[in-house]
Amino acid sequence: xxxxxxxxxxxxxxxxxxxxxxxxxxxxxxxxxxxxxxxxxxxxxxxxxxxxxxxxxxxxxxxxxxxxxxxxxxxxxxxxxxxxxxxxxxxxxxxxxxxxxxxxxxxxxxxxxxxxxxxxxxxxxxxxxxxxxxxxxxxxxxxxxxxxxxxxxxxxxxxxxxxxxxxxxxxxxxxxxxxxxxxxxxxxxxxxxxxxxxxxxxxxxxxxxxxxxxxxxxxxxxxxxxxxxxxxxxxxxxxxxxxxxxxxxxxxxxxxxxxxxxxxxxxxxxxxxxxxxxxxxxxxxxxxxxxxxxxxxxxxxxxxxxxxxxxxxxxxxxxxxxxxxxxxxxxxxxxxxxxxxxxxx
Ligand SMILES: [Zn+2]
Ligand SMILES: [Zn+2]
Numbered sequence: 001x002x003x004x005x006x007x008x009x010x011x012x013x014x015x016x017x018x019x020x021x022x023x024x025x026x027x028x029x030x031x032x033x034x035x036x037x038x039x040x041x042x043x044x045x046x047x048x049x050x051x052x053x054x055x056x057x058x059x060x061x062x063x064x065x066x067x068x069x070x071x072x073x074x075x076x077x078x079x080x081x082x083x084x085x086x087x088x089x090x091x092x093x094x095x096x097x098x099x100x101x102x103x104x105x106x107x108x109x110x111x112x113x114x115x116x117x118x119x120x121x122x123x124x125x126x127x128x129x130x131x132x133x134x135x136x137x138x139x140x141x142x143x144x145x146x147x148x149x150x151x152x153x154x155x156x157x158x159x160x161x162x163x164x165x166x167x168x169x170x171x172x173x174x175x176x177x178x179x180x181x182x183x184x185x186x187x188x189x190x191x192x193x194x195x196x197x198x199x200x201x202x203x204x205x206x207x208x209x210x211x212x213x214x215x216x217x218x219x220x221x222x223x224x225x226x227x228x229x230x231x232x233x234x235x236x237x238x239x240x241x242x243x244x245x246x247x248x249x250x251x252x253x254x255x256x257x258x259x260x261x262x263x264x265x266x267x268x269x270x271x272x273x274x275x276x277x278x279x280x281x282x283x284x285x286x287x288x289x290x291x292x293x294x295x296x297x298x299x300x301x302x303x304x305x306x307x308x309x310x311x312x313x314x315x316x317x318x319x320x321x322x323x324x325x326x327x328x329x330x331x332x333x334x335x336x337x338x339x340x341x342x343x344x345x
Pocket of ligand 2: 188
């Protein structure tokens, strides 16, 4: 067993999506009301720079809206609060092994033990790889941008078991912590990371691999987007169409040219931009074709998400067919090994 001193502490921003300005925090019989007064944090009757309370073992946080709790959640570890951008920034600080059960069940499509163990190793590797939000004063957010996390409320018995069974295990390649991604369904084969994010480094273990479960399942989608909506979404009033200029393995769109706007962008950037402006159910993946029909663009594609790394649909299927989590991981991250995680980043 790894000594407690060797655990990696992770700092997760929680409940930020609600931009809370009034919260109540309870732990170990203590009850505090936090609000913002003249831009400063007010705890009970006094203003103070920041606030910190350790769980006993849990901290209960309620976001108050118009005098009523809008959402209440329980967290392990220590909750810190300070004012940031006009809202109360809440950060949950806890050892990675205690954080992981609060994300694994939420991000895994399957509750099969081997699929959840694979998710646990990927989630731990993601944490080990480092802080995406260092400039904001924390490591991870609690949204899909990093990994969905709901504290102790997101945990399940199975997720806790999957984390315990893989304790300390991370994916490495060539002696370095691997760069990991996961995706809901790949549409028949995962995407090479270099096709989706061409500016990043090429990673031999993030190449396109076939995915039988997604090939068997019908993951086709289509959507029609009015040219006017596209123009608004990409902020190019003269946009008259989308032309795929460059594709990668398995039909992934690497680059597109926007007709009438002399602009190019990656397929992934187009998906993200349309997702933010028009909703995520429109351009669902980076594998698509596009056809102009009058004043509309008709997209047809398959899969969901960026398609890089561990395919959740494929992992669920492989687990059901008897694959171990190690087999699942070596399928989607070929050439990686499972190593003991380090205590620093
Ligand atoms: Zn994030
Ligand atoms: Zn798949």
